[in-house]
Amino acid sequence: MDQLDYLEAKSIHILREAYREFKNLCMLWSIGKDSTVMLWLARKAFFGHAPFPLVHIDTNYKIPAMIDYRDRMAREWKLNMVYGQNTEALKNKMTFPDGAIDRIACCKALKSEALKHTLSGEWTRWRMNHETGEYEEDSNKEPYTGVIVGARADEEGSRSKERYFSPRDKQSDWDVDDQPPELWSYYKTDFAPGTHVRIHPLLDWTELNLWEYIQREQVPIIDLYFDQGEGTRYRSLGCLPCTLGVQSTAKNVDEIVEELRSGKFSNVAERSGRAQDAADGNSLETLRRDGYM
Amino acid sequence: MTEMATRKSEERMNLVIVGHVDHGKSTVIGRLLADTGSLPEGKLDQVKAMCERNSRPFEYAFLLDALKNEQSQGITIDTARCFFKTEKRHYIINDAPGHIEFLKNMITGAARAEAALLVIDAEEGIQENSKRHGYMISMLGLKQIAVLVNKMDLVKYEQTVFEKIVKEYSEFLGHLGVHPTAFVPVAAREGDNIASSSLRMPWYEGLTVLGQVDSFTRPEGNLDQPFRLPVQDIYKFTAQGDDRRIVSGTVETGTAKVGDHVIFYPSGKETIIDSVERFNAPETTEVHADEAVGITMSTEIYIKPGELMCRADELKPNVGRRFRANVFWMGRAPMIAGKQYKLKIGATKVATELAAVESVLDASELESNHNKQLLDRHDVGEILLETHRPIAFDRRNDIEPTGRFVIVDDFEIAGAGVILERVTETDSIFDRQIKQREFSWEAGEVSPADREQRFNHKGKFIIVAGEPGSGRRNLAKKVEKHLFDQGFNTYYFGITNQFGDLDQHGTIGTIQRDRQIEILGELARIMTDAGLLFITTLTDIDEFDLNKLRKLNEPNEVFIVSLGDPALGSSAIDVQIETDPETDAAVRKVVDELTSQQVFMDFSI
Ligand SMILES: Nc1nc2c(ncn2[C@@H]2O[C@H](COP(=O)(O)OP(=O)(O)OP(=O)(O)O)[C@@H](O)[C@H]2O)c(=O)[nH]1
Ligand SMILES: [Mg+2]
Numbered sequence: 001m002d003q004l005d006y007l008e009a010k011s012i013h014i015l016r017e018a019y020r021e022f023k024n025l026c027m028l029w030s031i032g033k034d035s036t037v038m039l040w041l042a043r044k045a046f047f048g049h050a051p052f053p054l055v056h057i058d059t060n061y062k063i064p065a066m067i068d069y070r071d072r073m074a075r076e077w078k079l080n081m082v083y084g085q086n087t088e089a090l091k092n093k094m095t096f097p098d099g100a101i102d103r104i105a106c107c108k109a110l111k112s113e114a115l116k117h118t119l120s121g122e123w124t125r126w127r128m129n130h131e132t133g134e135y136e137e138d139s140n141k142e143p144y145t146g147v148i149v150g151a152r153a154d155e156e157g158s159r160s161k162e163r164y165f166s167p168r169d170k171q172s173d174w175d176v177d178d179q180p181p182e183l184w185s186y187y188k189t190d191f192a193p194g195t196h197v198r199i200h201p202l203l204d205w206t207e208l209n210l211w212e213y214i215q216r217e218q219v220p221i222i223d224l225y226f227d228q229g230e231g232t233r234y235r236s237l238g239c240l241p242c243t244l245g246v247q248s249t250a251k252n253v254d255e256i257v258e259e260l261r262s263g264k265f266s267n268v269a270e271r272s273g274r275a276q277d278a279a280d281g282n283s284l285e286t287l288r289r290d291g292y293m
Numbered sequence: 294m295t296e297m298a299t300r301k302s303e304e305r306m307n308l309v310i311v312g313h314v315d316h317g318k319s320t321v322i323g324r325l326l327a328d329t330g331s332l333p334e335g336k337l338d339q340v341k342a343m344c345e346r347n348s349r350p351f352e353y354a355f356l357l358d359a360l361k362n363e364q365s366q367g368i369t370i371d372t373a374r375c376f377f378k379t380e381k382r383h384y385i386i387n388d389a390p391g392h393i394e395f396l397k398n399m400i401t402g403a404a405r406a407e408a409a410l411l412v413i414d415a416e417e418g419i420q421e422n423s424k425r426h427g428y429m430i431s432m433l434g435l436k437q438i439a440v441l442v443n444k445m446d447l448v449k450y451e452q453t454v455f456e457k458i459v460k461e462y463s464e465f466l467g468h469l470g471v472h473p474t475a476f477v478p479v480a481a482r483e484g485d486n487i488a489s490s491s492l493r494m495p496w497y498e499g500l501t502v503l504g505q506v507d508s509f510t511r512p513e514g515n516l517d518q519p520f521r522l523p524v525q526d527i528y529k530f531t532a533q534g535d536d537r538r539i540v541s542g543t544v545e546t547g548t549a550k551v552g553d554h555v556i557f558y559p560s561g562k563e564t565i566i567d568s569v570e571r572f573n574a575p576e577t578t579e580v581h582a583d584e585a586v587g588i589t590m591s592t593e594i595y596i597k598p599g600e601l602m603c604r605a606d607e608l609k610p611n612v613g614r615r616f617r618a619n620v621f622w623m624g625r626a627p628m629i630a631g632k633q634y635k636l637k638i639g640a641t642k643v644a645t646e647l648a649a650v651e652s653v654l655d656a657s658e659l660e661s662n663h664n665k666q667l668l669d670r671h672d673v674g675e676i677l678l679e680t681h682r683p684i685a686f687d688r689r690n691d692i693e694p695t696g697r698f699v700i701v702d703d704f705e706i707a708g709a710g711v712i713l714e715r716v717t718e719t720d721s722i723f724d725r726q727i728k729q730r731e732f733s734w735e736a737g738e739v740s741p742a743d744r745e746q747r748f749n750h751k752g753k754f755i756i757v758a759g760e761p762g763s764g765r766r767n768l769a770k771k772v773e774k775h776l777f778d779q780g781f782n783t784y785y786f787g788i789t790n791q792f793g794d795l796d797q798h799g800t801i802g803t804i805q806r807d808r809q810i811e812i813l814g815e816l817a818r819i820m821t822d823a824g825l826l827f828i829t830t831l832t833d834i835d836e837f838d839l840n841k842l843r844k845l846n847e848p849n850e851v852f853i854v855s856l857g858d859p860a861l862g863s864s865a866i867d868v869q870i871e872t873d874p875e876t877d878a879a880v881r882k883v884v885d886e887l888t889s890q891q892v893f894m895d896f897s898i
Contacts, residue, residue: 001581001583001584002303002304003303003304003305003383004303005583005584006305006583007305008585009543009583009584009585010585012543012585013525013543013585016525016526016541016542016585017525019526020525020526020598043572043573044571044572044573044574045541045585046528046530047528047530047535047537047539047570047571047572047587048535048572049530049533049535051530051533078533153374153376153385154374154375154376156359157359157360157373158359158360160357160359160373160374160375161359161360161370161371161372161373161374163401176360176371177360177362177370177371179371179398179401180397180705180706181397181398181400181401181623181705181706181709182401182404182706183400183401183404183699183706183709184404184694184697184699185543186637186698186699186706188704188705188706190635190701190704190705191704192704203374204374204385206376217573267330267332267333267334268333268334269333269334269336
């Protein structure tokens, strides 16, 4: 077994453990490369099936191609596709692009808040009806108690301290200074009523590992990651106003792998294109304590 | 093809760095990352600028201590993973905290590792957690340890200081049977012997930290051991049009292939491997240690998640309810006798109790205390554990992965342990509890014999066991009606009124269900003592459940009517109903057997 085989096996073990232990389980699918690989790993773990809802938080400012890709894959792979949104904030134009609030506050409203209330079932969830191909209001309003998330330890400091199974309290807050122990392949799968657990199957993967795996498995990845001839591409996907492309001419997976392995990005952190991280040294930890993915 | 060939050789190793608080663990790693150019571009400058802004001296540790509270307190709170690559391989280095308060976080990091670096401050010398961490590392089963004697600058790079620590600490590790791969004198902050050899310690001729790390070898022994596959789950995605029944889990040790004769423990069910199932991967007929696999069986046998799949031609695992173990306790509340905990071992979960504390070790002094009867936070105890149903396991010295477990207390993992050996079950906690109950049972002035005289029959607990839809409830109710019409005292107890799990498929072996069995047994004891013919139905009952019910119902007896429950062996059954259970013939068969077992007084029938 090589590095990727070990990573794959560990992730599958974690996904199966989550599926067995959590009755109300969902996977957050941000459409980006990480969670798409995670979805692929789920299909590996469950022999071609994804036996839980895939939840997308639609900020309404996502790059439009992302929504097209999401719905196309949902149909092709027969996914139980669900999305949620902060309709209030969008209606009242309480967003950064509308000039009402700063980037961090916008992230909080459109992502953290939307996520928290979508997971808890307090806000409307829209679910894809595969017969009509349209989204309908989801009648299931039960809170998700297990939430699978594609965070990686190499992304930034607070993520490097995460657990594979990471508890969140009633307010979705993360008590990073007092995390539960986790040994061998025994995880925190017992939790008090009202709390939930975030599950992180990709914690040990690096950005390069992901692309090598995409290359090996031929995972269908959204083409925003590839240069379309303009000399720029996205290295990580988020909202259009806050995600910058990077200068790169990598046009396919092989070229991205090369670029990360020994090329221009072999030494440059992935999130350097995310504007909200730059604001203060610990902004991401702050966001994450409050339930950000 | 060459592309594939290079990638194939890529391996990864997990390391942990441990040691007493402030001895310089994070600095070693920070310096290692900086000196090998492993940091993302601009990261070092960013941290330096941050220190300047807050007018505090720059620390390499800030590269890893990323949490707000870590930076403000200058201490590591939780283990950080960092990624690092040498010519030889990829690493994840787990930078563990040294403060005793965060020992659970250190354990979390160390349990992920295949080799350890242990840091000792040359000036402060060996401290409490230098020893405690050394002990924990060996208990967790790490065999490769390199000791870094740090801050050599503070002792003027003197060889004698280094040699003294080497001697003392080697002795300590020797008591644990651990032999470190190497001792390396370093000054992490100054970069001596981290990535390049130090000119200030010409007397040292060994490897640098970097060289040391690359000289560790990846333990590959798991393939040669007996096959062990804890069954994580059994999938059948019928709703998605997939009819395969796939037994899945991660192979801990060994190998198996299609056609192999396998046995599941503790049930003892046997079958043959029919196929290996995979998604988007070439077909294969073999599975190996560390792979997350799916297997189909050649016969439709009934097994449950949590069982341990083994090969019939290899070493059998232990099956039992009692074992001796070394347990490290992390819970805020102590581990005590008389309290129920949850044990997780392999893929199974079971209720467990502390049967005895044999000794408690102070892991920093290696001193044993034989008088203590509980485990406090941070104690390491040699204890006896008893589970509420039999489990399959190995001695950690035979097969490590299936010889280790955790204990959950109140939603949290509170203990971690390794199994030393199986212990016989005579005089178990359960037996003692029943004995105690019977000994102090307060009876009225009416004896069981008086009741028998009056009622013309004995008290009896009648269980109708069968699958959902087998007609078990109707049969039970008909038997009740028949007996009642004959003038006997009988009561049909609708099991779902109290114990939903006992009437469902797939809950067997769960802690909730085991608890329900126990309450049902206690209830039956009272009802049969009252002289009743107490009738109920159960689904998915195995022989262990049945024995438990028998014991709980003592001194009265249990009578089993089976409608072909697959989990039940034939020896335990009093009446087997093969025909339609909803007929009078079936009722008569039950009553005839009760008669022949002399449940009724002769003259009453
Ligand atoms: N003089 C000297 N000081 C050092 C050296 N290495 C580390 N230190 C200092 O020792 C202090 C503690 O270093 P850390 O790396 O944070 O220690 P640690 O072992 O990670 O501490 P915890 O993780 O909190 O247990 C810091 O102020 C370092 O600058 C060294 O080689 N020489
Ligand atoms: Mg530290």
